[in-house]
Amino acid sequence: RFAVQAIDLVKDYGHGENLVHALRHVDIGFERGRFSAIMGPSGSGKSTLMHTLAGLDSVTSGRVFLGGDEITGLKDNELTVLRRSKIGFIFQSFNLLPMFTAEQNILMPLTLAGGKPDREWYSRLVETLGIADRLKHRPSELSGGQQQRVAIARALITRPQVVFADEPTGNLDSASSAEVLSFLKQSVKELGQTIVMVTHDAVAASYSDRAIVFADGRIVADVDHPEAEQMS
Numbered sequence: 001r002f003a004v005q006a007i008d009l010v011k012d013y014g015h016g017e018n019l020v021h022a023l024r025h026v027d028i029g030f031e032r033g034r035f036s037a038i039m040g041p042s043g044s045g046k047s048t049l050m051h052t053l054a055g056l057d058s059v060t061s062g063r064v065f066l067g068g069d070e071i072t073g074l075k076d077n078e079l080t081v082l083r084r085s086k087i088g089f090i091f092q093s094f095n096l097l098p099m100f101t102a103e104q105n106i107l108m109p110l111t112l113a114g115g116k117p118d119r120e121w122y123s124r125l126v127e128t129l130g131i132a133d134r135l136k137h138r139p140s141e142l143s144g145g146q147q148q149r150v151a152i153a154r155a156l157i158t159r160p161q162v163v164f165a166d167e168p169t170g171n172l173d174s175a176s177s178a179e180v181l182s183f184l185k186q187s188v189k190e191l192g193q194t195i196v197m198v199t200h201d202a203v204a205a206s207y208s209d210r211a212i213v214f215a216d217g218r219i220v221a222d223v224d225h226p227e228a229e230q231m232s
């Protein structure tokens with residue numbers, strides 16, 4: 001039923017005196033066609049949740065399902081294949097490849113999978129994101145906001161079923177943020193995607209259908225259709 005689901009998810013880091021309980025028995029499911037925001041103070045476990053749901057990080061115990069398939073227990077190479085076909089991940093730190101142009105970075109997931117770009121979708125992505133005239137530039141020649149938008153285009157180029165976004169508007173001014181968030185919101189409805197976004201920004205959260213609030217490795221609130229005023 002869920003596009004992404006975690007059952008009794010536990011993630012500890014370190015041991016002994018340095019033991020950190022990053023996720024304390026988290027149960028959560030994300031439905032198709034919904035845009036969810038994860039909020040909460042720094043260190044509350046938001047990034048850890050995203051990384052474990054995306055199979056980028058191992059779990060201490062519990063189970064993670066992606067599109068009906070259990071990913072906990074899969075081997076690294078199996079996970080890589082699954083991630084490439086089903087997930088788009090927008091990292092806080094962009095993770096763009098410095099030697100490649102914006103265009104090559106955006107098309108990289110297709111290049112790696114041996115697929116061909118859908119030109120129409122590609123054009124729409126780069127135009128909506130406002131980077132159509134920056135495609136031949138390398139990341140170092142782009143502003144932070146432009147790099148972020150290249151990273152967003154790269155995450156969406158394969159039209160993934162599930163998109164994880166870690167502070168996707170963290171480096172954008174409010175006008176660009178609004179454009180990017182509207183685009184994500186529209187993309188969810190159009191492609192029936194599932195988007196899970198970590199954000200500190202109440203305005204960004206107001207674009208989502210659901211807001212989940214974390215504190216100390218646990219979900220402390222889970223509300224549908226949040227209003228910007230209520231989230232601040």
Ligand code: ADP
Pocket residue numbers: 042043047
């Ligand atoms: P965020 O802004 O999402 O809170 P952090 O600054 O907490 O990001 O973490 C950035 C990166 O550093 C993440 O990949 C996280 O896994 C890692 N990290 C966070 N805390 C620690 C720690 N105490 N020791 C080692 N790595 C950490």
Ligand code: ADP
Pocket residue numbers: 013014020021022040041042043044045046047048049
């Ligand atoms: P958030 O994203 O909400 O800021 P994180 O998921 O990054 O929170 O971190 C949750 C807790 O786990 C924090 O106490 C953080 O320091 C710790 N942590 C995160 N990554 C690591 C890591 N790689 N090694 C050790 N501790 C970590």
